[in-house]
Amino acid sequence: MSNPFAGWVWNGGTIAFFLISLVVVFAAVMLLQFRKVMYMALSIGLVFLGMAGLYILLNADFLAFAQILIYAGAITILMLFAVMLTRHDEVEDPPLRDPKKWLTALGCLALGAAMLWTIRNTPWSSPPAQPPWPVQKNVAAIAETLFTGYAVPFELVSVLLTVALVGAVILARKEG
C-alpha cells in the first residue's frame, strides 16, 4: 500500500480531526480509568463534546449542536444530579488483578484488527466531491425529511415522549 497520508491537506479541518479524535479517545479511556463517579460523568461529557466536534467536521452542524445541547448539556447534568442525589460510595474499589483481563485485551485487539481489515477491504462507493446539500441548507433539509418522508415515525416518537413525560410526572406525584 502507498503512503496512507497521500492526498491529505494539512488544513485546520484535518488538524482538528486528529486533535478531537485524540481528546475523545483520551476522555473515553479516562472514563474507564477514573474511580470517582463524578469524574466519570465529566469524562463522558467530554466524549459527547468531542463527538459534536467530529459532527461539525462532517458539516453536520445541526446534529453537532443538538448533540451538545442534549448530551453534553442536559444528559451530563442529569447524570451529575443523579450522582449528587443518590447515596453511594463515590469511589469504586480498585479492580482485582484477574487473568481474564489479558483475555479481554486480546479480544479487543482481535476485534480492532478485524474491523481495520474489513474497512480497508470494503469497496466504498466513491464519496461525492460536494456534500449532498449546501451547508446553509442543512437544517432545512433535515426538517423537510423529517416532516415529509418520516412524518409518521416522527409523530409517533413525539407521542411516546409525551407519554413518558406524563408518566414521569405521575410517578413523581405519587412519591410526594
Next chain:
Amino acid sequence: MPFFQWVNDALTWGTLFRMLLGGIIVLLFLLGVVAYMLYFERKIIGWMQLRIGPNRVGPLGLFQSIADVLKLLAKEDIVPAQADRPLFLIAPIIAFVPSFVVIAAIPWTASHPFTADISVALLYYLALSSITILGIMLGGWASNNKYSLLGGMRSAAQMISYEIPLGMSLLGVILMAGSLNIVDIVEAQRRFMWFIIPQFLGFCVFIVAATAELNRTPFDLPEAESELVAGYHTEYSGFRFAFYMLAEYLYVFAISCLGAALFFGGWSGPLLPGWLWFAIKVSAFIFFFFWLRATMPRIRVDQLMTFSWKVLLPLALVNIVLTSVIKYWVNAG
C-alpha cells in the same frame, strides 16, 4: 474585512497569525465590555439608590473595575481543605469558556468581522451556554460547602428549566425568519419589520427567561446573598471567582446582543453606522437588566419553577402555534 475571514483558508502560519490576532482582539474587547459594564452597573444602580457609585479610582471612578480585576488577579487562590481539588480548580474554567465561545455567533455589524457565520447560530448559542451550567454545578459541588451545594443545585435546576422557554421563545422568530442564522434573521427584519412587533409575546417570554437564565434579580436565587451567602461561588476567591463573574457578565452581554439582534433589528437603523446602532440597542438591554436589579425583590425558588413550567412554557407554546398558523395563512393567502 477579508483580513479576518480565515475560516475556509488553508492552515498556514499567516492564517494562524490572523486567527490568533482576531481572537485576542475580541478577547480584549470583551474584557473591556465587561469591565465597563460592571462600572455602569455600579454607577447606574448607585444613582437609582441615591448614591454616587464608584468615584475614587481614576476620573469619575472609571478605573474602578480595572482596579477590582487587578485585585482579584493578585489575590491568593484559596482551595478549601475538604474540597474536591481538581474539580474545584477546573469548574470555573468550564463555566467561563463557553461564555466566550457563544460570542462568536453574534454578528455585531452587517459584515460581521470576527464572527462565525454559523447556519445554526441560535442552536449553537443555546447548546454552548448549557455547558456553563455544568461548571456552576460542579463548582458548587466541589466546594464541599452546603451553601455552595444548594446554590449549585438551584442554579442547575433553574437554568435548565428556563432554557426551555428561552429556546421556545426563539422559535417564533426562527419561524418568521425561516432561518437559525442570526444574520439571516436580522436581514429578514430589515425587509419586514422589527420582530418585537409581531413577536411581542415571544419577546416577553424571552426577556423573562433570559433574566432567569442569567441568574439576575429577580431570579438571582443561586447566589441569593440573604439565603445562601453567595451560592455556588461562596468558597471561590481570586481569579477563579473572577472567572465566574466574567462568565456571568459576558452572558449578560451575549443575551443582550441576542435580544437586540432577534427582536430589534440588530445593526439596522437610520443615519448612524450599524455598529453604533447595535451598541445602543445592546446597551438598552443591559440597562434594563440593571434597572430590574435595582427594583425587584427576589422570587422564591418553588415559585420560580412553577412560573417557568406553568406560565412561561405554555405562553411560548401558544406563541409558536400562533406564529405558525399566521405564517401558514399568510403564505397560503
Next chain:
Amino acid sequence: MSEDQKETLPPSSGDGGRSGRDAASSEAVAEGVDAKRTASPSAGGEPGTKPQEAAPKREPAAKREAPPKKDAPPKEPDPREAPARALLEEVVAEVKTVFPDAVEGAELQKFRPVLLIRREYWRDVLHLLKTGERLRFRYLECMAGVDYPQGGYIEVVALLTRMPEATMIEAKTRTPRDAAELPSAVPVFPGANWEEREIFDLLGVHFEGHPDLRRIMMPDDWRGHPLRKDYSPFE
C-alpha cells in the same frame, strides 16, 4: 426578721402559723395585707399609702432599712389602691377554692396583686390563673428569677395579664438555692420556654418537665450561674 414580715410573706422554709391563715377566707387575707400596711408605717415611719414598703421585709434586716429622709406628710390613699386590693382578694379566693393551701402569701406591690405560691402547686396554680373562669390571666408578660442568698431561696416571678383589660397580677414561688427545682410552666405557657431556659442558665433553677432545658445565654460548658449573688467567674 421582723414579725410583720412573718405575718405577710414568710420564707418557704415553712412555719406552722401559715396553714391556719391559708385556710382563712379572702377577707382574712385582705386583712393580713391591711395589717401589714398599717404595721409598716410604724416600722418605716411611712404613711400607709406605700404598700411596696412591705417588700423589704423579705430582705435581710441589714438591707431593708429605708432611708429616714423618706418621712413625708401623710397622703391621701391612692385611688388605684382599692380596685387593686379587690382584685387581689378575688384572685386569692379563686385560687383557694381549688387549691386551699397553695397560696403562701398575698400582698400588693405598687397596686399589683402579688401571690406567693407554694412551689409544688406552681404549675397548677399558673394553669388555674390562665384558664380559671373568672381569672383568665392568659398572657405571660414576663418571667424573672431573683436570688436571695440570705433567705436561702431563689424566687421565680411570673407576671400575668388579663387581656384585653391589661390587669396584671404577679405570681411567684420560691425554691431553695442549693437544690433549686420547680415544675416548668411551659405546658401552661409555651412562651415561658426561653424565659425558663434563661433562669436555668443564669440562676440555676432546674425546671422539671421543661422540653428543652439547656443553657441559652452562656456557653454549654459554662460553670456556675452568673446571676446568683455569690457567683464568681474565677471559681
Next chain:
Amino acid sequence: MAEIRTEEMLMNVGPQHPSTHGVLRLVVKLDGETIVDVDPVVGYLHRGTEKLAEDLQYTQIIPYTDRMDYLAAMLNNYALVHAVEEAMELQIPERAEYLRVIVMELNRIASHLLFIGAYLLDLGAMSPFLYVFQDRERILQLFNEICGARITYNYMRIGGVKWDAPPGWIEKVQQFVPHMRESIKMLHDLITGNEIFLNRVKGIGAYDAETAIAYSLSGINLRCTGYKWDLRRNRPYSIYDRFDFEIPVGKNGDCFDRYILHLEEMEQSLRIVEQACGQIPEGPVMGKVPKILRPPAGEYYSGIEGARGELGVYFVSDGKDKPYRLKFRRPSFVNLQLLPSLLKGQNMANLIAILGAVDIVLGEVDC
C-alpha cells in the same frame, strides 16, 4: 420501584450570615430545601447587662440600655427611666414628657424604617434599604442635634431629659413629618404593590391570635393577628392618653401583615409627633429629683410599647441606690421563641422571609 432515600442535611445558618440580623445562629435540619427542624442558638452577644446593672446606680444603667435594642435606644432609655420614676412616683415636667414622646416616636419610625429596608434586603431587593436610610438619616440628625449622639442616645434621665431641644428643633421635626409621609407613600408605591414581594410574604408564616398570646408575643407580632394590643392604649403611660392615634391591626397574621403594620404604625407615630409638636409647652426639662436615687424597697414592673413589642423592666429594690435585681423583658427575645414552630415544613427560602418579619435585634435578644 426502589425507595428513594433522601438524606437530612444539617445546616448552620449563622452566626455570621447575611440575614440573621446579627449574631443569631440557626441550626437548620433540611430535607432537600424543606426545613425539618430549627434550633435557634442565641447568646453570642450576651453581655450580662442584668448582672452589670446590679452594681450600677440607676442613672448609670441608662447607657447600657442604649446597647440593647440599638435601633430604638430612646425607647429603651425610657423603659428604664419610666420604671424607676413609677417606683419613686416622681413628677416629670410637661416639656420633658413631650420631648420624650417626640423622640420615642421618631425613634420608632427610624426603627421601623430600618426593618423595612432590611426586610426587603433579605428578600433580595436592595434599593429600599438605601431609600429608608435617607429618611432614617434625617431622624438621626435630629437626634444628633438634641442629644449629640446618633445611635446610643443616653438622652433620658430619671426625672426628665438631659437636654432641652435646641432652638428651631421642634420646627425641624414639624418639617420632617410631611416629608416622612411622602416617603411612606413612596415605599408603598415601590414595595406594597410588587407582585413578587406579595407572592413571597402573603400567607407565609401565619399564626393566629391564640398562638401569639400563648407564646407571649407582643408588638406587631401580636397585632398582625388582628388582636388589638398596644400598651400605649391598653395601659397608658407617659402622656399617650392625650394624643389621637389608631392602633393598626392585621388580619391574617402573616409576614405581609407584619410588613404593612410597620408602615401603618409609622404613620400613626407621625400623627403623635405632629400633635406633640403642636402641644409642647415651655418649661423645665428636668424635675426635682434627689441626688441619689433610692427607690423604696419593693418589686416593680413597668412595660412600655417598644418598637418591637412590650419592653418591660422588672426590678427589685432593697432601698439602696442600686437595683437588687434588674430584669429586662426584651420583646425580641420573647418573640423569637415562636420561630421554630413557624419554620417547620417551610421552604428554605421562607426561612429568611419569616425570620426577617419577626423583626429581631440581637443586641436585645441577648441583652
